[in-house]
Amino acid sequence: MPEAVMPLLMFLSLFLLLVLGFPVAFTLGGVSLFFGVLTFGFDFFNLLPMRIWGTMTNYVLLAVPLFVYMGVMLEKSGIAERLLETMALLFGRLRGGLAISVVIVGAILAASTGIVGATVVTMGLLSLPTMLKRGYSPELATGTIAASGTLGQIIPPSIVLVLLGSILNVSIGDMFVSAMIPGLMLVGLYLFWIIGVAIFKPEWAPAMPKDVLEKFRSQNMGKTILEAFVIPFFLVLAVLGSIFAGIASPTEAAAVGAFGATLLTLAQKRFNFETLKSVMQETAHLTSMVFIILVGASAFALVFRGMHGDRYLSELILEANLGEGSFLFIVMLAVFIAGFFIDFIEIIFIIVPVVAPIFQQMGVDLLWVGILLAMNLQTSFLTPPFGFSLFYLKGVAPEGISTGHLYRGILPYIAIQLIALLAIVAFPELATWLPKALVGK
Known part of the structure; x- marks a missing residue:
């Protein structure tokens, strides 16, 4: 059997088992062990522990459990709930004001927590019934909440950026800074779409009743706004400000954020033993899931490179005379299609380690690739x-909201994200300008 066939067989075996529904973490590890022993014999077991140890002692990855803890603790504090209610009333007099408030709160929560599931569930529970009650189109309401909840994937601090930076061997701080403009651009495009819908389809996004707004204004509005915005602002400032100012590394800033979230929960009088126990259990569960997949992915990458799969892939691309643009298009298309079937963590650990060396060999800016x-x-x-x-939103949606509503509602936001992606491809400075400007390059 030609040597080049073995890496291909390993990839196909992994894909087939994932499609059949086997757990990702154990499938990655199991396939890697099988092909590792098949290719290298039992000496493979002498190599694997060193590779796993190197991954697990990576100081940068310590930021993952800390950011997860921060996000889960903030969810328990009730800050998100207060922020949503206040923002909805602030924009309530505008057509589409509720949807606008959901996007802005999604961005603020993204910069505070970065935990997508918690954000979507919180906004779904608090905003979706209100939006439907006020006469919003189910498609617009569900699409806006689902899309806004995922802003934590691109707006720092983001676990996605931490993992990508670690695998691409790019500074996590640079990844965070680079993601600011693309993240804010995405928020702006979301708002532009909602305003357009409110203008051309006003029945889909009505304003809130005047009596509700007047009641809000008469009940110490200034104090309510101040309390709702100041608390998350200081947490964002402590985490991102310390990174951007060069005071703390992302891992240290994550520790500051975790401690700050605990203090804020204490200040909100929501902190008790049950809360701490729940937060720690959820943090341990999510962190374990990430790291067991990371262990399997490390084993997979070790075997793939041991089979010279990366070399064969590089030779195949060079022989096909693929330029930087063509290869980037293929990778982006593969990642987009993979996103229909598997989670972002699995995509990062399976695809990115394979393509990163090829981008580096081509001389492509890995920081730009990371943001893309x-x-x-x-x-x-x-x-x-x-x-x-x-899935998160459907789980908390009231009766009458079908899967069809969710699918139709999310399509415009997927299109918006693809437009933003193309803009960053066409204008790399959107991702690379800010880090260079901050360091004076």
């Missing part, structure tokens, strides 16, 4: 049939 991948991976939470944001 992050923006593309965000669609993995939105694309039917396995978009996790859609």
Whole structure:
């Protein structure tokens, strides 16, 4: 059997087992062990522990459980609930004001937590019934909530950016800074779409009743706004500000954020033993899921490279005379299609380690590639049939909201994300200008 066939067989075996529904983490590890022993014999077991140890002692990856803890703790604090209610009343007099408030709160929560599931569920529970009650189109309401909840994938601090930066060997701080403009651009495009809908289809996005707004204004509105916005602002400032100012590394800033979220929960009088126990259990569960997949992916990458799969792939691309643009298009298309079927973590650990050396060999800016991948991976939470944001939202949606509503509602936002992705491809400065400007290059 030709040597080049073995890496291909390994990839096909992995894909087939994932399609059949086997757990990703154990499938990655199992396929890697089988092909590792088949190719290298039992000496493979002398190599694997060193590779796993190197991954698990990576200081940068310590930011993952800390950011997860911060996000889950903030969910329990009630800050998101207060922020949503206040923002909805602030924009309530505008047509589409409720939808606008959902997008802005989604961006603020993204910069505070970065936990997509918690954000979507929180906004779904609090905003969706209100939007439907006020006469919003089910498609517009569900699409806006699902899309806004995924902003935590691109707006820092983001676990996606931490994992991508680690695998691409790019500074996590640079990844965070680079993602700011694309993330804000995406928020702006969402708002532009909602305003357009409110103008051309006003019956889909009516304004809130005047009596509700007048009641809000008469009940110490200034104090309510101040309390709702100041608390998350200081947490964002502590986390992102310390990174951008060069005071703390992303891992250290994640620790500051975790401690700050605990203090805020304490200040909101929501902190008790049950809350702490729940937060720690959820953090341990999510972190374990990420790291067991990472262990399997490390084993997979070790075997793939041991088979010279990366060399064969490079030779195939060079022989096909694929330029940078063509190869980038193929990778982005593969990531986008993979997002229909598997989670972003799996895509990062399976595809990115294979293509990163080829981009590096071509002389492509890996920071720019990382932002493109992050923006593309965000669609993995939105694309039917396995978009996790859609699952989260469907789980908390009231009766009468069908899967069809969710699918139709999310399509415009998927199109918006693809437009933003194309803009960053056409104008790389959108991702690379800010880090260079901050360091004075």
